[in-house]
Amino acid sequence: MLHRTICMLVVVGSCWGTCLSAFAQQGEQVAKIFPDSTVAILAIQRPKDLITEIENHFVTQSVMKLPEVKKFFRSPQGAIIKFAKGIVETQIGESLWDNLKTNTEKGIWLGFDPERNGVLVAFQSSDEAKLKRIAGIALTMVGQQAERDGKPIPYKKSNYRDAIAAKFDDFLIARYEDWFFLTNKPDMAKFAVDNLMDSSQPSAADQVWFRTAYDQLQTSLPSPSCVWGAVNLEQIKKLSKNDLAFNGQTENPGVELIFGGILDVVKNASTANFHLHLDQDLSIQVNTPFQPDWASENREFFFGQNLTGLAPKAIKPDHWIASLTSYRDIGEWWLAKEDLYPENVIAQLAQTDSQLSTIFSGLDFGEDVLGSFQPGVQIIATQNRFDDKYIPDLKLPAFALVGRLKESDSIQRRMRIAFQSVIGFANINLGMNGQPQLEVETEKRDESRISSAQYFYEEGTEEGLVLFNFSPTIAFKGDHLIISSTRDLAIELADLVGQPKTEDSNTELQIDGKMLHQVLQANLESLVAQNMLEEGNSRDEAENAIEILLSAVNLLKELKLDFDVNDDQMQMAVKVRFDSANSKSGNAK
Amino acid sequence: MQIRNHRRDFLRSTFASTAAISLSGSLPKMLLGAGHNTAKSTDDRILVVVQMSGGNDGLNTVIPYADDEYYKNRFTLAIGKNSVRKLNDHVGLHPSLDGLKELLDRKQMSIIQGVGYAQPNRSHFESMDLWHTAHQIDGVETTGWLGNTAEKSFSKIDLPAIHFGSGLQPLALKTKHHPVPSIQSMDQFELKLFRNRKLRNEISRLVKNKPQSDNDLLGYVYESANVAIETSHRIEELKNESSNEFRYPQTSLGQNLNIIAQLIGSGLSTRIYYTSIDGFDTHSNQADAHSGLLKDLGDSIGTFMRQITAQGNDQRVCVFSFSEFGRRVRENASRGTDHGTAAPVFVFGGNQVSHLHGEHPSLTDLEGGDLKYQIDYRRVYADLLANWLQVDPTAMIPESYLPLGIFRADS
């Protein structure tokens, strides 16, 4: 137990730990320690900056304050870790963190080679003597522990050229000058040593995919201290050639609608890269090369003509939680479906179309309903409000879809009729099951026309019946169409839609952490109940687990994801903003 | 556990042959076919039911292409004369059913036209209930015609009937006492034990010898475990033999029939298998939806029967496919069809008299816009029970319904 813990500490510590590196190695040079068959490389450039950021980040501080985390450090496992850390620190005469900062100062690297099925973690120290010393101490301690347990020493020492190594059952550690390696395949460490000494073998650094990714990274890195990675998509695709997704197809219509264009990129791009940067905010950006002719013809619904498709401007009514807005032209999507999917999915879509057309009684779902949409739709979630008289157990948010219609007048009327038919269908069912039924009302407000259906609760309706604030609504304003789960939200949105404006990317997801937290908080009881069933937890345990989830969400201020392509690259950017105010006021009770 | 004697012989022979020791009586089977020695005597016949839920459009399945009335009534949905796969100079099959061609050629498929019942009910649930119960309401609790068959005629068999599917169990399988299991995958037919050979082998070996005990329950559990493990061995062998040979559609019907074929091949003593394909309620935009469903049906059953034939089991496995009703003669304004009455049903496998039974119902002599039924569905049931499963049908359906005569007398 102890020897594993020590090794873990050294490794984990080094990954996080680190350095005031003014010498961030040039990625190109370092990539030569990985074989040419490597498909993924991850680098932490200037680890010290990152660790300092993490150490001082209020998210870390808030997490450390969590009762669960405190409890862990009081638990037996936590105590062992503390104990081991103490021993090591006495021996090296400085704090483990400081030591690791020095020993990884020139960077941390990780590569995966599927041919060897090996992973190599490497870091470079700024003080060779220090590195040598701590490696020696760790091995000695492991040996002593084995002796106490009456077991043989769990590693064998060996030399390879100028490097020395210790081989354990399923992994190996090695040191060469100021370099330290950890790998599951000794061969990987040998390769690294060889190439550091005489650069004799072809390596990842020579590969086109890596150079392409690295060049792209050079232009997009926001600062020298960050985490970045590069992936050989070409090779990964070769290795998993049966996977539909790598061939630019999916069997799931939902996935196609949301990610269809990305599948085109994955199909064509030979490489992808990402970088992560942490300051007060956390940003992650994924890039791949892109060429306009990669966008397949049948995905015009996704990219728009000449890749110019932009998402409509996100609408944020009161109590806004999240929105997903995108260019998607669902009418075009429906027309292109025969080319997008395998035969069995097309057959299923035909069945769905048949069923939905029946419900829309008279309107052809695919051609008439989907076909009448202009490109650009967004889905909006807001916090729901409830009648004081009927507060449901499960307080779902309100949802709405906002789009625009090509030809508005006659299709509006036909959709309204279809809406009434759908509610009529529902009423027959509700009535047969003895549940409250829906009453349709159509109203005109300013320039908008709103048809909504509200539950009619008779006196004496059982309090137990499930009463979400559900008043399905369809509203029109100009050429805007709003389909909403509540009348209130539809009215608000009708006031807000106006001149069509766009965001500056193809697809955008935005989430408000504060409101998300409120929704979860309002559904605390239901979340606890679900957690009990999913985790087999007692009520107390479930409450604890949900409490942690809520504290985590509470740290989130905003999350934003953008997706876009231009003439030479695809870019997906995630930005997470934290709410430092909450961490200070201390949510942990 | 009760196992029929020849079943025990069969299992013994399979294992004996793998051990290269042949017990008396198993030699002929070994000689019969390498790898396909699962054929058993025909008195162990099996019925596989495929329910088409939602009301299949019979007119666009078995198409009266020579009748102008068909084209008048099906002004957008009609299948053109040239596309129809002609059975004779009056009717033909929908082109999506090409997967069944082989069966048709081998005289292992029959179409019984105009099947229904008097005073047709156009509610999905009520009509399906009638098909499931054969109109027999037994005391307070309703039971199904196949549930009754399992309980009354096959009570000595360990697992007389199995339902495949995740939804509600069909009323047809409802029994009075011993429920029919519903199964969704093959998982329950394999002792997993972390796929560790050593762990599994020790158990397989132990359950062969039931311990001396005056506790008959213990003996019973041992015997069950032994049969189950032997079945699972056989299934595994079959999987290795033929996993890529039979390409079923990637649909739930295709997958379920694949599992059923494996179970039949493994020598499981089950006599009735039941599975469904849903989506036939095509009120709007019917053409593509219906054609996809028929393709699934035809390809699944076609592949299934090929696998069954390769096993040497085609003389003991029969597939029966039906729907709760057909659809109205005239299509509606949404390029769909509404609930109707009589429709064709299918029987596959065994030796059959002819590929068409009964006349196609007239398209002009209608009852309120619907086809008049020609053959009561209970006559098909009576035939399947008496002449296929070889049990007394009168325990399940009224005596007045005489078997239809689908199978050749010598089969």
Added chain:
Amino acid sequence: MMELNSIDPEWAWAEFEPDRQNLWDRKKAAHLFRRSAFTGTADQIDRSVRLGMKSTLDQLFDQAGNESIDPQMATAGRLITGGSDAKSLASWWLLRMLKTKSPLLEVMTFFWHGHFATGAEKVMDSRAMLRQNELLRKHALGEFESFVKAISSDVAMLVYLDSQQNRKTRPNENYARELMELFCLGTGNYTESDIKEIARCFTGWEIRRGKFRFNKYQHDTKQKSFLGKSGDFDGNRAVEIVLQQPAAAEFIARKLVRHFVFDNVDISSRLLDPLTRKLRSSQMNISVCVKKIMTSNLFYSKYSIGRKIKSPVELAVGFLRFLNASTNVNQLADRLLGLGQLPFYPPNVKGWPGGKTWINASSILGRANLLAEILVHDKTKFRAGSVDNWFEQALKSYNGSTLEWFEEYLLATSLADATKQSFARLEKNTEFGAAQKLAWLVALPEFQLS
């Protein structure tokens, strides 16, 4: 089948008194816990050996009498019904069975759920199902008469038996029939005419907007004659008259014996007689009858130990309780459905037939697979931290071999020599950890018996 007719009924139901030949030992204590509490943990069994049979039973009944012992689980049930189907309710009940501090109460509630079988598939109202569950729990160890009266106006029950509307012009015979055939008397103890007359007593009992209501305009106030009595009886009086029938006590006694003592189908009236008399003289007090069963010679004899096949719920819940573990109960519920027993979803109005029907070619391996899966499932949480820790601790506090430990605490029968040798080989193999060893042991046919 063993000769039950040769058993002396007086001996059978007399209180079991341990002596030198027939000790109160782990094997018997484990038997008691298996039948009355899903299963006992090793600690509970050891404590019971020290306390003796009587005190153990007193404790079990005390816990069962204390309804407020699981307040958290009770409120959780209401939460879960808010917006989901009865499938979640089934998961909730399984969780309650796993966590409860009054296991006998849950065992009894589950027994009555099979007796007054009501299926959520048809009722389609999870709140009504939950209320029925609360009703079953409330009366599970009480007086049978008030129990039957309560269930007669239970919403879920009436919906399940199509009695939402029972009008005087068209009395619905369903409930009247089941009341006698399945709930109180058994076939052969009433006539078709009795059914028709009793159905009239229940006219006007209705369900309106999910609630029971007595509609006096629809109640038939004319005279009814059945089971030798005549008068203007209502439903409650009808229940009283039915339960005054001599057949009632024997019917309930037989059902309890078949559930708690052995799977045998044919139990003679002669053998049951002392128990039947006790039940009758206690005004059909269920608690008294169950206690008499669980203190009896017959219960601790070879006629009972190992003479039942565990139901899927007993198998899984018992195993998890013994492991002091819990798991994802939604998935557990799915798996139990596949094995033929999901709470709230009995196959028909007769409940689960039980006994040998639990075992068939599709269920026997499924049962072993389920237990193995539980052992390594990432949602299975052991109070001991991990299955390895649990196993290590269990064996550390036991003075004997793994096999002896298994036989004493977990098996109703003993193992054959071949099995023991087989396990000895596996145990030597360092490739197998606690999960593998345990999964192998519980895959043995012997473990299927209770």
